[in-house]
Structure formats: structure tokens, C-alpha cells
Amino acid sequence: MYDPKSLKAEEFISHEEILSTLEYAEENKTNVELIDSILEKAKLRKGLSHREASVLLACEIPGKIQELYALAEQIKKDFYGNRIVMFAPLYLSNYCVNGCVYCPYHLKNKHIARKKLTQEDVVREVTALQDMGHKRLAIEAGEDPVNNPIEYILECINTIYSIKHRNGAIRRVNVNIAATTVENYRKLKEAGIGTYILFQETYHKESYESLHPTGPKHNYAYHTEAMDRAMEGGIDDVGLGVLFGLELYKYEFAGLLMHAEHLEAVHGVGPHTISVPRIKHADDIDPNVFDNGISDDIFAKICACIRVSVPYTGMIISTRESKEVREKVLRLGVSQVSGASRTSVGGYSEPEPEEENSEQFDVSDKRTLDEVVRWLMELGYIPSFCTACYREGRTGDRFMSLCKSGQIQNCCHPNALMTLKEYLIDYASPETRKIGEALIEREMENIPKEKVKQIASENLKKIEAGSRDFRF
Numbered sequence: 463m464y465d466p467k468s469l470k471a472e473e474f475i476s477h478e479e480i481l482s483t484l485e486y487a488e489e490n491k492t493n494v495e496l497i498d499s500i501l502e503k504a505k506l507r508k509g510l511s512h513r514e515a516s517v518l519l520a521c522e523i524p525g526k527i528q529e530l531y532a533l534a535e536q537i538k539k540d541f542y543g544n545r546i547v548m549f550a551p552l553y554l555s556n557y558c559v560n561g562c563v564y565c566p567y568h569l570k571n572k573h574i575a576r577k578k579l580t581q582e583d584v585v586r587e588v589t590a591l592q593d594m595g596h597k598r599l600a601i602e603a604g605e606d607p608v609n610n611p612i613e614y615i616l617e618c619i620n621t622i623y624s625i626k627h628r629n630g631a632i633r634r635v636n637v638n639i640a641a642t643t644v645e646n647y648r649k650l651k652e653a654g655i656g657t658y659i660l661f662q663e664t665y666h667k668e669s670y671e672s673l674h675p676t677g678p679k680h681n682y683a684y685h686t687e688a689m690d691r692a693m694e695g696g697i698d699d700v701g702l703g704v705l706f707g708l709e710l711y712k713y714e715f716a717g718l719l720m721h722a723e724h725l726e727a728v729h730g731v732g733p734h735t736i737s738v739p740r741i742k743h744a745d746d747i748d749p750n751v752f753d754n755g756i757s758d759d760i761f762a763k764i765c766a767c768i769r770v771s772v773p774y775t776g777m778i779i780s781t782r783e784s785k786e787v788r789e790k791v792l793r794l795g796v797s798q799v800s801g802a803s804r805t806s807v808g809g810y811s812e813p814e815p816e817e818e819n820s821e822q823f824d825v826s827d828k829r830t831l832d833e834v835v836r837w838l839m840e841l842g843y844i845p846s847f848c849t850a851c852y853r854e855g856r857t858g859d860r861f862m863s864l865c866k867s868g869q870i871q872n873c874c875h876p877n878a879l880m881t882l883k884e885y886l887i888d889y890a891s892p893e894t895r896k897i898g899e900a901l902i903e904r905e906m907e908n909i910p911k912e913k914v915k916q917i918a919s920e921n922l923k924k925i926e927a928g929s930r931d932f933r934f
């Protein structure tokens with residue numbers, strides 16, 4: 463029985479409710495009156511239910527899709543302005559005891575190079591990331607209680623936060639590790655993590671079980687209920703995501719929104735972020751064997767539907783996607799992108815020799831961070847290295863209430879400009895710096911509050927003079 467408040471996976475992600483939602487969406491996909499009323503509701507910027515959002519996703523009327531895209535663009539502008547938050551993944555270890563059939567780190571892959579960073583390696587990798595200009599990391603590790611126990615992850619987090627190379631610092635570490643216990647989530651919280659990210663992969667229980675035939679991840683309920691345990695452990699920023707291509711996208715989309723509704727209903731705060739990965743080629747993985755792959759157009763439509771359905775939730779896209787696709791979905795709602803990512807263990811400090819490939823997936827966007835930053839600015843975006851909310855304790859419902867008050871613009875915008883200024887001075891090429899300085903000058907005018915503008919302007923001068931780390 464469907465119950466968003468239940469703590470049981472099969473009840474808050476009810477298979478029957480998803481099937482009935484899909485049926486409802488199919489029946490109403492040409493119901494212009496209903497679609498118009500859903501679009502009107504979305505304009506209130508308070509979000510949509512999974513049923514309403516599924517109707518928009520099913521709709522194929524070109525004019526209505528254009529309206530949806532225009533609304534997604536507008537909501538994106540209202541909530542996130544033209545800022546894009548930058549981050550990089552850091553792979554700690556690819557040892558894994560699970561059997562996920564879409565990931566080359568699965569236990570039975572005997573020819574992939576298995577690697578695990580030592581603390582000295584972590585220092586080297588993080589120094590390389592700091593020297594590029596990154597301030598925000600997402601750490602990734604396979605599930606392996608012997609090679610990657612929680613103590614190892616905690617030690618790495620500690621090391622990462624302690625490294626200060628030149629003006630560099632990693633100011634926020636988000637964590638993407640396997641579902642674990644409340645006690646371990648509490649330890650992660652105490653270690654000062656930002657968001658805990660865990661992709662559901664698929665919400666379809668039967669598919670989930672066959673895609674995860676062996677290992678602890680096989681347990682659908684334990685995996686699906688992980689965010690509740692994370693929140694019980696005190697982590698109030700959690701990141702959802704599905705791996706598009708494994709199951710039918712309409713099913714996944716409804717499941718994703720039901721998961722968001724569940725978190726809101728039980729914990730009073732929805733997901734902090736939603737990631738939208740698509741299955742990609744990797745070592746022994748051929749994406750063509752998964753026959754639910756989605757086109758770039760469908761992918762864009764999913765992003766637009768997420769944007770209008772959960773306006774306060776950040777949306778993340780990785781370098782799995784090409785420059786062209788990233789460009790399209792940035793407009794429609796994506797608010798965070800990774801740049802210059804390496805998806806191998808130890809890939810930042812030195813390139814991996816070909817025979818030692820440890821990549822989790824092939825990267826489509828291979829540009830340097832400087833190139834990505836410049837590209838974003840040329841498109842009219844402000845690349846932001848801001849990590850202020852988490853460091854000011856604005857997490858969970860405190861973050862959401864600031865968003866809902868509309869005052870977040872007075873934090874995000876100046877913070878973006880100040881952190882971009884740091885980046886330009888410390889890491890950018892002369893050409894990127896020139897474009898960036900002109901952008902900052904123009905964008906200072908768009909800080910809503912006069913007092914904030916004045917403080918930001920003084921801080922920019924202090925950054926020129928050598929000070930760092932200002933924030934609102």
C-alpha cells in the first residue's frame with residue numbers, strides 16, 4: 463500500500479502507485495486542460511506531485527513542451543540566477559564486493575586494476591585538485607568492508623580537510639559511498655561532510671535485484687531506506703539520483719519524485735540535490751546491452767521536469783555528458799557541474815598508464831577546469847566555488863527556509879563572485895581571468911541588497927590584496 467510517510471521502501475516507493483501514475487500520465491498526456499493547470503501550478507514555484515510531473519513528462523505536444531522548457535528556464539533563473547556551482551569527484555578506492563552489472567568495479571571483473579589511495583596519495587590528489595582551483599569534492603569509493611571500512615573513509619575526509627596548499631583548500635567534502643548504518647552516518651556527520659549522495663540506480667525492485675545479483679547492495683530495502691538512516695544519523699543534506707538507462711525512464715522519474723516526497727513527508731526536508739547520470743561505456747561495460755537508453759531530447763525533458771517539480775533541489779550533471787548536452791541542460795535547470803574530472807583512482811596527480819585502467823566510466827567532457835570555467839562565462843554563467851551554506855551551518859531545513867525566503871540570492875550571488883575572484887587570481891589563465899574580471903564587474907550590479915553589494919565590493923579588494931575565504 464502506498465504511504466509516503468512509511469519507513470518501508472516498498473510502501474513509500476510503491477510499485478502499484480508508480481504503475482497507476484504511469485497509466486494516469488498516459489491517459490492524460492493529450493489532456494491540454496489538465497496540462498495547462500499543472501503548468502500553472504508549477505508557476506507558483508512550490509513544486510509538483512509525482513503524478514502531475516509524470517503527466518508533463520508523458521506529454522508530447524510540441525507547444526506544451528516549449529512552455530515546460532520556458533518555465534524550467536525561468537525557475538532556474540529565479541532560484542539559481544546564472545550561477546553554476548563547480549565540483550570534482552575524487553575516487554578513493556575501486557575495491558568492491560558488489561556485483562552491479564553496469565559498473566566495471568563489480569567483484570567479478572578480474573582484469574581492471576584495483577587501487578586504493580593511501581593517505582599520502584590522498585595528499586597528492588587533493589593538492590592537484592587544489593592547484594586546479596577546486597574547493598568542493600565528492601568522494602567516491604566501492605563497498606568493501608575490508609579494504610574501504612568506514613574508518614578509512616573518515617581518515618581520508620580528515621586528510622582532505624587538513625591539506626592547505628598555497629591558497630588552496632577543500633571547503634566541502636560530499637560523500638558518495640554505499641548504504642550504511644545509522645552509526646556510520648553519524649560518524650560521517652561528525653567528520654564534517656557536506657551532502658551524502660547515494661544513487662538509487664533504479665527504483666524498480668525486480669530490476670534492481672537482477673542488476674545487483676550479489677553483494678550487500680542486492681538488498682533493495684536496505685539501499686532504498688539509506689537516506690532515512692542518514693537523516694537519523696544527523697545528515698540533513700542528502701542527494702538522490704538514478705542511473706538512467708537501466709529501467710524505463712518514466713518509471714524512474716516517478717520513483718525519484720516519490721522518494722523526494724517521502725523525505726519531505728518524514729523528515730520535513732526534501733533532497734538537497736538530484737543527480738542525473740546516464741549509463742556510459744566503461745571497462746567491461748557496454749551501455750548498448752541496457753535497452754532503456756534515452757536520447758538527448760528525452761534527457762533534456764527529464765531535467766526540465768525535475769526543475770519545475772522540485773525547484774529548491776540542486777541538480778547535478780557530471781562529465782559523463784558531452785559539452786553540447788551539458789550546455790542544453792544547464793539552461794533547463796542544472797545548477798552544479800563537475801569539471802576536469804578523473805573517474806579513475808589516483809588520476810589527478812598523474813595520468814594513468816593505459817594498462818592500469820581503473821576508470822569507473824568514460825568521461826565525455828575532457829576539458830580542463832580553466833576551459834570549463836571560461837566556457838561557462840562565455841555562455842553568460844558565473845562559475846561559483848561557493849561552499850558557504852554548509853560552513854555557516856545552513857543545512858537541511860535551515861537551508862530550505864533561506865531558499866524559501868528568497869534571501870538566498872543575497873548570499874549566493876556575492877559568494878559566487880567572491881569565490882570566482884579567488885579562482886581567477888590564483889588559478890586562471892590570463893584569457894580566462896580577463897573574461898572573468900569583466901563578468902564580475904557587470905554582475906556586482908545584480909546583487910539585490912545595497913549593503914551586501916558594498917561589503918562584497920570591499921571583500922573583492924581584499925581578495926586582490928591577498929586575503930581569502932569571505933562569505934555571506
Ligand code: SF4
Nearest residue numbers: 558562565567568604
Ligand atoms: S556501482 Fe558502486 S557498489 Fe556497484 S560495483 Fe560499482 S562501485 Fe561497487
Ligand code: SF4
Nearest residue numbers: 848849850851873874
Ligand atoms: S550560498 Fe549556499 S546555496 Fe548559495 S551557492 Fe553558496 S553554498 Fe550554495
